[in-house]
Amino acid sequence: QVQLVESGGGSVQTGGSLRLSCATSSWILSNYYMGWFRQGPGKQREGVAAIMIDDRITHYRDSVKGRFIVSRDSAKNTLYLQMNNLNPEDTAMYYCAAADWVNSNTWYRTSAYTYWGQGTQVTVSS
Numbered sequence: 275q276v277q278l279v280e281s282g283g284g285s286v287q288t289g290g291s292l293r294l295s296c297a298t299s300s301w302i303l304s305n306y307y308m309g310w311f312r313q314g315p316g317k318q319r320e321g322v323a324a325i326m327i328d329d330r331i332t333h334y335r336d337s338v339k340g341r342f343i344v345s346r347d348s349a350k351n352t353l354y355l356q357m358n359n360l361n362p363e364d365t366a367m368y369y370c371a372a373a374d375w376v377n378s379n380t381w382y383r384t385s386a387y388t389y390w391g392q393g394t395q396v397t398v399s400s
Contacts, residue, residue, distance in 0.1 A: 280392065310370055314367075325353070
């Protein structure tokens with residue numbers, strides 16, 4: 275059974291930082307494209323960042339470029355999302371997900387991902 279377990283969410287003020295973690299199996303982390311998504315109140319789930327299997331390519335939505343960094347640690351079987359300079363628009367439930375294959379045109383689509391975690395809440399106050 276595939277498991278993706280997010281943690282690291284919380285409440286911060288504008289300008290603060292958080293690091294989200296997504297614990298999974300070594301098989302998933304080594305063989306799947308990994309993504310982070312978020313869903314704010316009354317909004318659709320949207321792609322935030324993704325990292326390709328070889329780790330050389332990452333993708334970010336425009337609004338988080340330069341502030342968020344996606345990475346994976348194979349030794350810890352964990353995917354990370356470092357979030358800096360947070361603002362209230364970043365408030366959402368954040369999910370990690372795994373896909374068999376994505377590219378630059380599909381990484382942000384929820385339909386491209388097979389496995390999902392349960393989410394971790396991030397709240398940014400002004």
